[in-house]
Amino acid sequence: MEVYALVGRSGTGKSYRAQHLAGLYNIEYILDDGLLIKGNKVITGISAKRENTRIAAVRRAIFAEKEHREMVLKAIKEYNPDRILILGTSEHMIQSIMKSLEIGDKYKLIRIEDISSPQEIEEAVRTRRQKGKHVIPVPTFEIRKDFSGYLLYSIRQLIRGSENDERAYEKTVVRPTFSYFGKYDITPSALRSIVTFSAREVENVDRVLGVDIENVKSGIKITATVSLSLREPLYLIANRVAERIKDNLEYMTSINILEVNIIIKHIKMD
Structure with a gap:
């Protein structure tokens, strides 16, 4: 060698x-x-x-x-x-x-x-x-x-x-x-706020009903419960919500996002 x-x-x-x-x-x-x-x-x-x-x-x-x-x-x-x-x-x-x-x-x-x-x-x-x-x-x-x-x-x-x-x-x-020239901590409430605002940025999201955050050694797992407007296939909206949440969280916090799960609890009909 x-x-x-x-x-x-x-x-x-x-x-x-x-x-x-x-x-x-x-x-x-x-x-x-x-x-x-x-x-x-x-x-x-x-x-x-x-x-x-x-x-x-x-x-x-x-x-x-x-x-x-x-x-x-x-x-x-x-x-x-x-x-x-x-x-x-x-x-x-x-x-x-x-x-x-x-x-x-x-x-x-x-x-x-x-x-x-x-x-x-x-x-x-x-x-x-x-x-x-x-x-x-x-x-x-x-x-x-x-x-x-x-x-x-x-x-x-x-x-x-x-x-x-x-x-x-x-x-x-x-x-x-x-x-570090100092340290920073991100509280769960701040993470939930980022998740909520990120989901709301996606078209056809009516409301964010809840956000659950699970901390594990190598990152976090997110579960967001939402209400969606029925204007296109639900899985397409859910995928966009998951992607927006992941992208925003990783960019804003540098936390490794292991999973983003979307639960559709309510559907809003026009």
């Missing part, structure tokens, strides 16, 4: 540049902050950005926890990658990761200064310091369940790989708990 190491201090844009670098060297697999990533998909692992403190995040990133380490080690042995890119803040961190995951001790070192300009690094550091934003090099739908309620948004980047191969990659920007 060929190991490539991208090294740079925290916040200099390593995760943002990771997919571009992987494309240049034809690398399919990336180890970044506790996650094993293949292309645009998370294979296994637990993101260090979910931790509540910086110390816990570092321990997660170097696979210090036995269960986490064995989970990723098993996947590496199963997939047996030809090449892998490891991201770290120092060579010592790279060596610690390699030792934990039993992938030898030889690597090709690439520093963030080799692939980013001083201006790009300075801008990345400023964004991290002022806004607490971190990048995870996978699409939002890949990690939404693990970051339900976190501030998330996506960015897309067109990357040219080897032999004129161009691919569009999506990255996710997240503000981890340890980077």
